[in-house]
Amino acid sequence: MYLTGHARLAGVIGWPVAHSRSPRLHGAWLERYGIDGAYLPLAVRPADFAACARALVRMGFAGANVTIPHKEAAFAVCDRITDGAQRAGAVNTLMFRDGVIVGDNTDGTGFIANLRAHGVDPAAGPALLLGAGGAARAIGVALSEAGATVTVCNRSAERAMALAEVIGCRWLDWVARDTALADHALVVNTTSLGMKGQPPLDLSLRQASAGLVVADIVYVPLQTALLAAAQVRGLRTVEGLGMLLHQAVPGFSAWFGVTPTVDDDLYRIVAADLMA
Numbered sequence: 001m002y003l004t005g006h007a008r009l010a011g012v013i014g015w016p017v018a019h020s021r022s023p024r025l026h027g028a029w030l031e032r033y034g035i036d037g038a039y040l041p042l043a044v045r046p047a048d049f050a051a052c053a054r055a056l057v058r059m060g061f062a063g064a065n066v067t068i069p070h071k072e073a074a075f076a077v078c079d080r081i082t083d084g085a086q087r088a089g090a091v092n093t094l095m096f097r098d099g100v101i102v103g104d105n106t107d108g109t110g111f112i113a114n115l116r117a118h119g120v121d122p123a124a125g126p127a128l129l130l131g132a133g134g135a136a137r138a139i140g141v142a143l144s145e146a147g148a149t150v151t152v153c154n155r156s157a158e159r160a161m162a163l164a165e166v167i168g169c170r171w172l173d174w175v176a177r178d179t180a181l182a183d184h185a186l187v188v189n190t191t192s193l194g195m196k197g198q199p200p201l202d203l204s205l206r207q208a209s210a211g212l213v214v215a216d217i218v219y220v221p222l223q224t225a226l227l228a229a230a231q232v233r234g235l236r237t238v239e240g241l242g243m244l245l246h247q248a249v250p251g252f253s254a255w256f257g258v259t260p261t262v263d264d265d266l267y268r269i270v271a272a273d274l275m276a
């Protein structure tokens with residue numbers, strides 16, 4: 001694929017950035033749609049973030065994704081924040097429009113889109129959110145807006161309480177997580193537990209309601225111990241890689257002018273990259 005002088009440019013800003021799968025994901029779409037454009041890994045030290053974001057605007061980039069550790073700094077550098085990012089309290093997607101930096105957050109909509117792609121209606125019943133970090137906030141707000149009754153359950157009670165206040169929902173003590181499964185239609189692991197290098201999430205599914213859907217947003221490994229245990233019990237599962245793919249759609253569409261499709265081919269390409 002050749003670039004012309006008109007090529008549209010975007011990328012992912014992180015430190016480090018080498019672990020990011022976003023260049024592979026956006027690169028696959030650029031190739032699929034024959035777009036004159038590029039999506040680059042941009043390794044930027046925390047101290048340089050604001051200067052580099054402003055420089056990208058001046059260099060004619062269309063925008064960028066923002067990953068660890070820049071999500072708070074990204075909020076501060078934006079000239080305008082979308083309602084979604086305001087509610088999520090974080091920015092993961094920057095769009096540069098006529099010199100203005102607009103910050104959006106696509107994690108919540110990406111999670112809901114992935115649920116729907118698995119045939120799960122987010123409003124079908126009460127949802128139990130395990131975790132109260134950045135991803136939990138975006139997902140909790142999105143689930144609530146989609147019509148679900150959300151309950152937050154987190155190791156640190158203060159963070160559970162604070163997030164429940166943001167969402168406008170109830171919260172439970174961490175020790176109540178197993179028994180709470182009996183009263184919920186959906187449970188979502190938004191903690192970092194189960195991720196490669198972390199201990200597994202300690203959750204017993206013995207009391208799970210019959211139709212419980214078990215979603216995990218961890219995607220390394222693709223099949224977490226939680227999802228494997230749910231499948232053994234015959235419960236429906238929703239994996240985290242799909243959320244990563246769906247959350248990338250709005251950025252690609254804004255930067256490159258094509259709304260891309262998330263399908264099995266894309267899943268296979270990014271999954272193979274993760275396993276390599």
Ligand SMILES: NC(=O)c1ccc[n+]([C@@H]2O[C@H](COP(=O)([O-])OP(=O)(O)OC[C@H]3O[C@@H](n4cnc5c(N)ncnc54)[C@H](OP(=O)(O)O)[C@@H]3O)[C@@H](O)[C@H]2O)c1
Nearest residue numbers: 131132133134135136155156159190191192217240243244
């Ligand atoms: N699929 C996707 O597209 C996607 C998108 C975003 C994030 N993620 C994944 O989601 C996970 C969370 O990300 P984040 O940015 O929300 O992280 P974060 O803000 O650091 O939050 C981490 C959460 O995990 C909990 N936790 C950590 N260790 C624990 C333990 N030993 N026992 C119980 N709870 C524990 C924390 O509880 P405390 O409050 O008690 O510390 C907190 O609720 C990561 O694995 C990330 O890779 C996936």
